[in-house]
Amino acid sequence: MSFWSPIAREYDPLKAGSIDGTDDEPHDRAVFRAMIARYKPNKGVVGDPLLTLFVARLNPVTNEEKLHQVFSKFGDIQRLRLVRDIVTGFSKCYAFIEYKEERAVNRAWREAEKLVLDQHELFVDMEQERTLKGWIPRRLGGGLGGNKGSGQLRFGGRDRPFQRPIDLMNPDRGGGGRRNWETFETRDRFDQDRQRHREYRGRDRDRDRGGGEGRDRERDRDRDREEREGRERGGEDRDDRRHRDRSSHRDRR
Template sequence: MTQFLPPNLLALFAPRDPIPYLPPLEKLPHEKHHNQPYCGIAPYIREFEDPRDAPPPTRAETREERMERKRREKIERRQQEVETELKMWDPHNDPNAQGDAFKTLFVARVNYDTTESKLRREFEVYGPIKRIHMVYSKRSGKPRGYAFIEYEHERDMHSAYKHADGKKIDGRRVLVDVERGRTVKGWRPRRLGGGLGGTRRGGADVNIRHSGRDDTSRYDERPGPSPLPHRDRDRDRERERRERSRERDKERERRRSRSRDRRRRSRSRDKEERRRSRERSKDKDRERKRRSSRSRERARRERERKEELRGGGGGGGGGDMAEPSEAGDAPPDDGPPGELGPDGPDGPEEKGRDRDRERRRSHRKNGYLMEAAPE
């Protein structure tokens, strides 16, 4: 049948070409021996230069040395810039410095959201203000955080200088000082290496307020800055961090104690409420039993009254039979046994005797129930 298949299918069944014959190899590649053994770099040592002609080794710069070099270069550049700006700085010819310098107050550390009207309201309490100049950044137009306030009278400026230092405005305590650029000889701004000098040395324990700001002789006895300020700064930060952690632990313990007290009070209140509810339920049960006993007593008395009334209207000797029943349980004296009444065995005397028996039986039953009922 395969002879009837198309050529393309017959090609699938065609035999492959025979495998060509190759002569066998004498040795495999890993079995062959190299004529020249491995020798390393020994033959090339003569190509090296003489160590006497080699340049001396260069020492690489460490990371600490590189940082120190950059710091020194930065300080030197800054010193050059400060020297250049000091030559050009003249506060008396500054176009922005206007008004009387001895009536002008310098206010620093002002909140960036504080407006000129707010500053005027805060500092007008010391006297009339002539002008307020708030300093803004020339590039961004945002406030720099300080301003100059010129009073109409010099005594008002001195009053604000003494009493307004450390005043809190919009959540920040401002620093108040006189304008030193035009009033103090040799003074330089902070950007040129100067500043407030000895008036602000640190925290509230070392800051000098109000009087004596210009007297620098009192600062000679104070110790100078630490030779390693970064270590002192790290130590202060670590101390502050520990204090904050202790405060947080104390606050957390206070909250826990308050929560424990609240839980204890709530448990005591719940216990007291349960005790009161139990007492109220007991009182209700006791009152209910009293009412039930009273109602039974009332019903018994009503039955007795009805029976007495019924016995009193029964005929011949009915009136005499009611008296012995009230006196006790003794049976009435109706004569010798075996004798019948005037009306026979079913006469009124026999009926009254039966009623007395029933009454005594009911008395005994009610008395047992009253004794069994708890108070």
């Protein structure tokens, strides 16, 4: 487990479709489509990918001027490209911003995440297309992040990092899933332990049920004893009152 990382170091569509990067078969059609896709980065893209930010979830009304005004606060911008539809010219709600210095892009990466611009909370990350080996864009079933509404969740990125997978070699680091037990060929042993646990629970229930009946009987005996003692005390009180009345009558005589 020492090699595990919450951020993907190399893009694998099958792993990106898994919450912990351990799936062994595609769970939706988009993952399968990405697995058979062959994609090459756009040769027309210019600039240094290590100095380029990917900014997404923009408001459709946000334009280049507003983006430049906001992101120039983090450092000098080399170039800015707001991606637009080639036919309509409408914004596709994401952009690429290249800075002149590394410290500027690092500062923007840290501080611009979840920045609210035109009533929209932004998502900011480093460019992946030219820096992450094996990258497949979202339109081909790949990508990283996403939301439940789209039905195409991808993990291993800043938005949705991988969760630490269960380490069965070290039980102190989490419980077991059925798939993992089967992977390590210990399913039979696991079933036997589970059956033994059920038997123990059944014995505990029987013991508790028996103990409850014993407590009821003991409670009844205590109640009977208290009533009997009460009656005896009541009889003693009557004898005392009768003796006291006789004594007072003799004194009057």
